[in-house]
Amino acid sequence: MRGFKVAKGFDESSIILPKRQTKNSAGYDFYVAKDTILKAKSITLIPTGVKAYMESDEVLKIYVRSSMPMKKGITLANNVGIIDSDYYENPDNDGHIMIQVMNFSDNDILIKKDERIAQGIFLKYLLATDDDTTTTRVGGFGSTK
Numbered sequence: 541m542r543g544f545k546v547a548k549g550f551d552e553s554s555i556i557l558p559k560r561q562t563k564n565s566a567g568y569d570f571y572v573a574k575d576t577i578l579k580a581k582s583i584t585l586i587p588t589g590v591k592a593y594m595e596s597d598e599v600l601k602i603y604v605r606s607s608m609p610m611k612k613g614i615t616l617a618n619n620v621g622i623i624d625s626d627y628y629e630n631p632d633n634d635g636h637i638m639i640q641v642m643n644f645s646d647n648d649i650l651i652k653k654d655e656r657i658a659q660g661i662f663l664k665y666l667l668a669t670d671d672d673t674t675t676t677r678v679g680g681f682g683s684t685k
Contacts, residue, residue, distance in 0.1 A: 543592070544591070545590070547589055571588065576650075581645075586641055596626075602622075602637070602659070603659055614642060616642070
């Protein structure tokens, strides 16, 4: 099972959960939870108000929408966001997915609430034969070392 829920601290009636735009779309579009100003030549975390649940051998990869670089002058600061299954409901931020964007333009940009900013794709992943990791996540954004 996999899907999306509203993260704690956000009004469920004001958050749009990610959704695909067509039946053959791979990506679920993520919407902005509140108006956000992206300062010129800077990196900003954009709130979505959303968390994602998935099977333990799955990952949610976040990509910028293809129109963003040309239309807005922004891209993902980390190229691809990785949301691990154990990020869901972590004690730091409940698994709230923030989209880390870089404004590479010379102007500040306003990203409006409910604007589509990124897309997420669920994928299965494989482990190496000798993988014996047993550590568990205890934090939120940037918590793994």
